[in-house]
Amino acid sequence: MLEIKKLTVEAQNKIILNNLDLNIENGEIRVLMGPNGTGKSTICKVLMHHPDYNIINGNIKYDDKDINNFTPTEMGRLGFFLLGQNPTEIEGITNAELLRSIIGERTGKKVDIFAFQKKLTEICAMVGLPKEFMHRDVNFNMSGGEKKKNELLYLFMLEPKFIILDEIDSGLDVDAIKIVGELLKKYYDMYHPTILIVTHHGDILKYFTDYQVSVLESGKIIKTGDKELVKDIEINGFRSNAIGGNLDNE
Ligand code: ADP
Numbered sequence: 001m002l003e004i005k006k007l008t009v010e011a012q013n014k015i016i017l018n019n020l021d022l023n024i025e026n027g028e029i030r031v032l033m034g035p036n037g038t039g040k041s042t043i044c045k046v047l048m049h050h051p052d053y054n055i056i057n058g059n060i061k062y063d064d065k066d067i068n069n070f071t072p073t074e075m076g077r078l079g080f081f082l083l084g085q086n087p088t089e090i091e092g093i094t095n096a097e098l099l100r101s102i103i104g105e106r107t108g109k110k111v112d113i114f115a116f117q118k119k120l121t122e123i124c125a126m127v128g129l130p131k132e133f134m135h136r137d138v139n140f141n142m143s144g145g146e147k148k149k150n151e152l153l154y155l156f157m158l159e160p161k162f163i164i165l166d167e168i169d170s171g172l173d174v175d176a177i178k179i180v181g182e183l184l185k186k187y188y189d190m191y192h193p194t195i196l197i198v199t200h201h202g203d204i205l206k207y208f209t210d211y212q213v214s215v216l217e218s219g220k221i222i223k224t225g226d227k228e229l230v231k232d233i234e235i236n237g238f239r240s241n242a243i244g245g246n247l248d249n250e
Pocket residue numbers: 011012014016034035036037038039040041042043052053
């Protein structure tokens with residue numbers, strides 16, 4: 001279980017998250033919604049311990065372990081995985097090289113190259129990328145849709161336990177959302193990870209049957225509800241009566 005208690009976070013002397021409480025059970029799907037600039041991406045990055053953000057108060061625990069001072073590498077080893085809005089391009093390092101080094105580092109063993117190649121080939125086919133993509137530089141010169149598929153390749157190769165999706169659906173057309181949604185559902189059914197989904201649209205949520213949604217405003221969770229709350233926000237925006245009716249919908 002992830003337990004965030006009274007978390008206050010700053011970047012460049014600006015308080016972004018303010019006394020935030022958020023609990024997510026293992027295997028749960030939690031949706032995070034809220035107007036632009038309220039701190040959704042900050043929560044995602046703080047969970048990965050991005051160096052731009054400082055925790056100045058409060059506490060983050062995962063399975064009863066205090067993870068406040070973990071590094072991004074330690075979070076990766078713990079099974080946390082962030083699919084961000086803009087996947088990083090790394091020129092000069094191929095997908096196969098990066099994946100092999102991560103898997104080798106995590107297991108502490110030499111990677112069995114035949115088994116690795118076989119799995120990578122299968123997963124390329126599954127996410128809809130030509131198998132040559134294993135030798136492409138990480139996200140480099142890939143289209144938006146290819147980058148999302150490339151991120152899914154990492155998901156299925158690394159098998160994380162806690163997935164953070166920061167607007168994975170933004171900028172995708174309906175067909176691409178369908179592919180991403182179906183693959184995420186497939187991953188969920190295979191591994192039952194915990195998933196934190198930041199989204200502005202209900203489209204990606206159609207692929208999941210059971211989830212809770214929390215609404216963020218000014219760096220704090222102001223309301224948690226179910227599918228009905230998502231529907232209400234889609235129709236009435238963040239001014240909806242269901243969440244107090246006092247929010248600006250940017
Ligand atoms: P959201 O994802 O909900 O749109 P963000 O978490 O990206 O919001 O940003 C919340 C607020 O914090 C914004 O006002 C943004 O400008 C500010 N912010 C985010 N990251 C940083 C940073 N690294 N340094 C300074 N300010 C930041």
